[in-house]
Amino acid sequence: xxxxxxxxxxxxxxxxxxxxxxxxxxxxxxxxxxxxxxxxxxxxxxxxxxxxxxxxxxxxxxxxxxxxxxxxxxxxxxxxxxxxxxxxxxxx
Amino acid sequence: xxxxxxxxxxxxxxxxxxxxxxxxxxxxxxxxxxxxxxxxxxxxxxxxxxxxxxxxxxxxxxxxxxxxxxxxxxxxxxxxxxxxxxxxxxxxxxxxxxxxxxxxxxxxxxxxxxxxxxxxxxxxxxxxxxxxxxxxxxxxxxxxxxxxxxxxxxxxxxxxxxxxxxxxxxxxxxxxxxxxxxxxxxxxxxxxxxxxxxxxxxxxxxxxxxxxxxxxxxxxxxxxxxxxxxxxxxxxxxxxxxxxxxxxxxxxxxxxxxxxxxxxxxxxxxxxxxxxxxxxxxxxxxxxxxxxxxxxxxxxxxxxxxxxxxxxxxxxxxxxxxxxxxxxxxxxxxxxxxxxxxxxxxxxxxxxxxxxxxxxxxxxxxxxxxxxxxxxxxxxxxxxxxxxxxxxxxxxxxxxxxxxxxxxxxxxxxxxxxxxxxxxxxxxxxxxxxxxxxxxxxxxxxxxxxxxxxxxxxxxxxxxxxxxxxxxxxxxxxxxxxxxxxxxxxxxxxxxxxxxxxxxxxxxxxxxxxxxxxxxxxxxxxxxxxxxxxxxxxxxxxxxxxxxxxxxxxxxxxxxxxxxxxxxxxxxxxxxxxxxxxxxxxxxxxxxxxxxxxxxxxxxxxxxxxxxxxxxxxxxxxxxxxxxxxxxxxxxxxxxxxxx
Numbered sequence: 001x002x003x004x005x006x007x008x009x010x011x012x013x014x015x016x017x018x019x020x021x022x023x024x025x026x027x028x029x030x031x032x033x034x035x036x037x038x039x040x041x042x043x044x045x046x047x048x049x050x051x052x053x054x055x056x057x058x059x060x061x062x063x064x065x066x067x068x069x070x071x072x073x074x075x076x077x078x079x080x081x082x083x084x085x086x087x088x089x090x091x092x
Numbered sequence: 093x094x095x096x097x098x099x100x101x102x103x104x105x106x107x108x109x110x111x112x113x114x115x116x117x118x119x120x121x122x123x124x125x126x127x128x129x130x131x132x133x134x135x136x137x138x139x140x141x142x143x144x145x146x147x148x149x150x151x152x153x154x155x156x157x158x159x160x161x162x163x164x165x166x167x168x169x170x171x172x173x174x175x176x177x178x179x180x181x182x183x184x185x186x187x188x189x190x191x192x193x194x195x196x197x198x199x200x201x202x203x204x205x206x207x208x209x210x211x212x213x214x215x216x217x218x219x220x221x222x223x224x225x226x227x228x229x230x231x232x233x234x235x236x237x238x239x240x241x242x243x244x245x246x247x248x249x250x251x252x253x254x255x256x257x258x259x260x261x262x263x264x265x266x267x268x269x270x271x272x273x274x275x276x277x278x279x280x281x282x283x284x285x286x287x288x289x290x291x292x293x294x295x296x297x298x299x300x301x302x303x304x305x306x307x308x309x310x311x312x313x314x315x316x317x318x319x320x321x322x323x324x325x326x327x328x329x330x331x332x333x334x335x336x337x338x339x340x341x342x343x344x345x346x347x348x349x350x351x352x353x354x355x356x357x358x359x360x361x362x363x364x365x366x367x368x369x370x371x372x373x374x375x376x377x378x379x380x381x382x383x384x385x386x387x388x389x390x391x392x393x394x395x396x397x398x399x400x401x402x403x404x405x406x407x408x409x410x411x412x413x414x415x416x417x418x419x420x421x422x423x424x425x426x427x428x429x430x431x432x433x434x435x436x437x438x439x440x441x442x443x444x445x446x447x448x449x450x451x452x453x454x455x456x457x458x459x460x461x462x463x464x465x466x467x468x469x470x471x472x473x474x475x476x477x478x479x480x481x482x483x484x485x486x487x488x489x490x491x492x493x494x495x496x497x498x499x500x501x502x503x504x505x506x507x508x509x510x511x512x513x514x515x516x517x518x519x520x521x522x523x524x525x526x527x528x529x530x531x532x533x534x535x536x537x538x539x540x541x542x543x544x545x546x547x548x549x550x551x552x553x554x555x556x557x558x559x560x561x562x563x564x565x566x567x568x569x570x571x572x573x574x575x576x577x578x579x580x581x582x583x584x585x586x587x588x589x590x591x592x593x594x595x596x597x598x599x600x601x602x603x604x605x606x607x608x609x610x611x612x613x614x615x616x617x618x619x620x621x622x623x624x625x626x627x628x629x630x631x632x633x634x635x636x637x638x639x640x641x642x643x644x645x646x647x648x649x650x651x652x653x654x655x656x657x658x659x660x661x662x663x664x665x666x667x668x669x670x671x672x673x674x675x676x677x678x679x680x681x682x683x684x685x686x687x688x689x690x691x692x693x694x695x696x697x698x699x700x701x702x703x704x705x706x707x708x709x710x711x712x713x714x715x716x717x718x719x720x721x722x723x724x725x726x727x728x729x730x731x732x733x734x735x736x
Contacts, residue, residue: 001589001605001715001716001717001718002713002714002715003580003589003591003603003713003714003715004712004713005579005591005593005711005712005713006712012593012601012627013591013593013601013603015591015603019659019735019736020733020735020736021659021661021729021734021735022721022729022730022733022734022735023661023728023729023730023734024726024727024728024729024730026727026728027661027663027727027728027729030661030662030663030728031661031662032659032661033659033660033661033662033679034658034659035654035656035657035658035659035660036632036657037632037633037634037635037655037656037657038631038632038633039629039630039631039633064631064632065631066628066629066630066631067628067629067630068628068629069601069626069627069628069629069631070627070631071625071627071631071632
């Protein structure tokens, strides 16, 4: 994990996570899920979600806002990762 | 020179404005001295010449990030300066103290351009130096920090300020800090005593309430305080040990011990009406009955007739209620043991328990973090019981970990006065918990932690009830501004990294990550590899609500990996069992035995986890790496680099 307090071109800190997950051979088929919990419903930064709970791959940048604060989250890798929205009235 | 706003004081970082008559250049000149004062020096200062008998708009500003300060008079910049690194005028006294014939009013706005409705409006009576609130009553006040405005003065609590505003804090100003501290204590003690003396003894189970009244009695000899303590004693003595839980049971034992000690001259002569014995006897019998009832928390078994514990029994030291309860019973036993020497064996056991848990804390909390997070971490630090033994005996009970405990709260403090939601927690607030004040003052006065002293003076003094401030009174304690600390800290022993955007608590973003190198259980969550982000409000959060300890929600969601910003790997074959009951399968982290010993949390032992194994901090970046592999079952995740 890298915390960058003054990334050029940004006015606030940025941080990068690089997760590596190695499942056992017996459980290689299990699905790895990285969870992000937000106080308010996140919004895709570009375009509308494909469905209320499943965003298009190209929309993997999303905006989390609450109380005047905003975080922009981008999933960089893996290139074909799915981002699901879970929870709220439309959640699954 | 006549002070206009605050005044010269070489011991505080603040802004002051004075009428510098010695610098007058002509009959119509009214020179003002405007200074950002540092400790023993001026951080920046100007003399500005204004015309007499005319209105002037004077604006003084500073920017902590750019370290620039400026003075504007009637819209014209008349002075600019660079401030020293880390300088913050955070010990401001918000007093317009002089020239009652000149100043007529002070208005306070939320914004910089004084538009909209004023938060507060104060009027100066002719010829006085005091501010008068719009509602009446006279107050002299101090502004500290950049936090919410609150008042703590005796009597009228509301002074027409927006209590929800995150702008600052107002507290009453006395002629000395000692008088201010005593005024706070007396104000609280009077409130508590009045309630007790009018039949409301519902707070007699709160040790700090009893201590506050007791200290007021010792300092004043005023009868209402003594009577209030006897009313509290009556309420406690009417309680059966089996009618309350262990936390209340130990708390009221603590309270009755403080009462016994404080009223020692009286308890042997005054009759406790319900029992027909003296309070001395009634209290002793109550404490002994409580000790036998709650013996499992002290002994792990029953006391024998000699008040000895079963041989070979050990107590869980890392997380259960045992150390907490043992600490509270310490107050009662130490108060009684000189008069009832048969309790000496209990005292010996309680001290052994304290030292055992302190040894664990000294390993696990060495850097100031806490595996229970910010809420339960405050109480599970053993400071209150430590100070009882430290002051009442010659036992060596001060341990190095106590020096660093405030650092966790300094780094974790958010704009809303709360902290990251690590572990079990009810709503937290630095303004509420006296444990936070105790941490700062123990670190400052016993370990010379200058950051703790600075934190206390700028963020805590004024909101506590004055008890600890008076007990730990040390006006000469040195302090170093917290703004001189690095913005990122690795709490090595608890596997936590907290990164701040700045030391402006009101506006700073706050990032918190944890991978604790051991699993203790109890109020700790299954959240290795989790993180949270706060900026103006919680953005990435630890989810779930602490409805109550041990509920279905707590077992199946709140403390589980799935409630956190972490990784889950759902395996339909996996089973989670706690308290002999099958729990939900969240795909999260594995469970092991709770309440491990010091030996069991050592690297390689059963309660150990890998945690953070690399950390590098520079001004431009902070890098760290954690390995959470062994937090998951080996059946589904490789135990080396399974999740890093």
